[in-house]
Amino acid sequence: EPEVTQTPSHQVTQMGQEVILRCVPISNHLYFYWYRQILGQKVEFLVSFYNNEISEKSEIFDDQFSVERPDGSNFTLKIRSTKLEDSAMYFCASSATGGDVTYGYTFGSGTRLTVV
Amino acid sequence: LAKTTQPISMDSYEGQEVNITCSHNNIATNDYITWYQQFPSQGPRFIIQGYKTKVTNEVASLFIPADRKSSTLSLPRVSLSDTAVYYCLVGDAGGGADGLTFGKGTHLIIQP
Numbered sequence: 001e002p003e004v005t006q007t008p009s010h011q012v013t014q015m016g017q018e019v020i021l022r023c024v025p026i027s028n029h030l031y032f033y034w035y036r037q038i039l040g041q042k043v044e045f046l047v048s049f050y051n052n053e054i055s056e057k058s059e060i061f062d063d064q065f066s067v068e069r070p071d072g073s074n075f076t077l078k079i080r081s082t083k084l085e086d087s088a089m090y091f092c093a094s095s096a097t098g099g100d101v102t103y104g105y106t107f108g109s110g111t112r113l114t115v116v
Numbered sequence: 117l118a119k120t121t122q123p124i125s126m127d128s129y130e131g132q133e134v135n136i137t138c139s140h141n142n143i144a145t146n147d148y149i150t151w152y153q154q155f156p157s158q159g160p161r162f163i164i165q166g167y168k169t170k171v172t173n174e175v176a177s178l179f180i181p182a183d184r185k186s187s188t189l190s191l192p193r194v195s196l197s198d199t200a201v202y203y204c205l206v207g208d209a210g211g212g213a214d215g216l217t218f219g220k221g222t223h224l225i226i227q228p
Contacts, residue, residue: 045215107159
């Protein structure tokens, strides 16, 4: 079964530093997403990306966040100046047509970001 | 976006059938019902999706009554590894740009 791959699995960074979280979506998928889950809380939508541009973003996705698809395979989330409250699991997801009826959205295993 | 309500937690035993019901009174005509499963420190995993009546795949069944105001995820003969959080989501199956809205889900605990 195809997978969404995320690296690193765990990242520790100092407050104020920039971090880049990396994802390799499923190769024939067209929509890409980032979600986050603060420990013990709900999974929250951050941003969707299609045709090399942001399609939708939530209130959480403010100016300190950016996404990029630098080549044909990677999809990255950059947090410019991390804050303590950015500590969370970050999940990348992809879908074939924005929600394939058979397979839904495929999520990666996540990157646990710890800001100290 | 239709609001969903599901039990916060459920307990069952290995080998039993587990049914988790989700209420979605304000479901729209073009909304689909989708269930995801999440293990600790892992991303949600798609289980099943349906629009009406019954849908079955290799892991679960989804029962949707005619009024579509609720749905029931049925897990046959559960095992310890089915301990997870189960989310009921209602929305446009086409998804696209709109992100998924997850609730708190149902924490299912399977005991030996």
